[in-house]
Amino acid sequence: MGAVKTKRMPRAVREQQMLDAAVRIFGQRGYMAASMDEIAELAGVSKPLVYLYLNSKEDLFIACIRREATALTEAVRAGVRPGLPADRQLWDGLQAFFAHTAEHPDGWSVLHLQARTHGEPFAAEVAAMRAEIVAFVTRLVAVAARAAHRDPDLPEGEVAGLAEALVGAAESLAAWANVTPGVTARQAAATLMNFAWSGLGNLLSGHVWTPPA
């Protein structure tokens, strides 16, 4: 009976179970130490089935990177509502980012740590996702700058630099928050919002940015 049930489960569902297991094992053990036996066991399938569906350890890892990258990018996009004030859009985007990375620590480890520390072609996959997020943040800052000035004071190159700085800060902080006990996603988002929006100068003189109620 069990075997019949197994066969009837659609391939797409089975694949997602394998990817769930793989993200967990890759994220926790690292790419090199992760074993296909352990992934198959956690997914509740045979190892040959994993190879049949996902071809190789490398292809399985790339499938993990793509799924996690898409999920993270979509979570950030879904969190931001265009038309709201710039600080609100940024706050919503940061909250979505930190909530997602906190809820999916293994996925974030795969993207930020594992995929970047095992060479090509993995690093290129993450670089593509990162470029998309930087472009998204660049547009957000550019739109905000245009809204603030009729003749924007911030040249295009400066806006691109600010977006790079913001994305780098978010990546660094998410990695830190996930390994630091007691730091919630909301706190991490508020720290970066204060840093990015109010600046250290204002923070140090006691002028903090206050999140919406």
Place this chain on the structure above:
Amino acid sequence: MGAVKTKRMPRAVREQQMLDAAVRIFGQRGYMAASMDEIAELAGVSKPLVYLYLNSKEDLFIACIRREATALTEAVRAGVRPGLPADRQLWDGLQAFFAHTAEHPDGWSVLHLQARTHGEPFAAEVAAMRAEIVAFVTRLVAVAARAAHRDPDLPEGEVAGLAEALVGAAESLAAWANVTPGVTARQAAATLMNFAWSGLGNLLSGHVWTPPA
């Protein structure tokens, strides 16, 4: 005569020449593609001498990471004079950081890209340097916060988070500046200083931080 000169050159000098060549080749070709033949040729020595002095490609790469990490950390420390106002210390530190990474693009590529994308033990070497820089920035922000408030409003965890954000932003921006034509070290430092000190909110409303003359 040439051979005699070669023999008389002290080992330490020869080693530095080998490391100079290795940083350039590792930085430009990447760890995997870098060839020991090419490194020896660029250093003007025989390949067996490179192996005699530095043992293996892996050990040579680790020696490169250590040398470049020490040089970068020392450059940032040397740029900052304690006792100056916090924004001046931060500006000096950022200028030293971006000037060093711009002057040593291959060294920065080794630290930021190559060492982190080829697994352990390389990633651990860079993580140690990064932890030292984060600790340095954390102390800087903590001292500034104490100077600004008699009863500091910024709890310790918040200061640590701000330091992580700042270091992540600097890393991201240095990588971007080194591949973006026309972005000088001073511009990159000013972009991050504005971002970090004044905050996006002030930037967007036209309040920029002005570097000292």
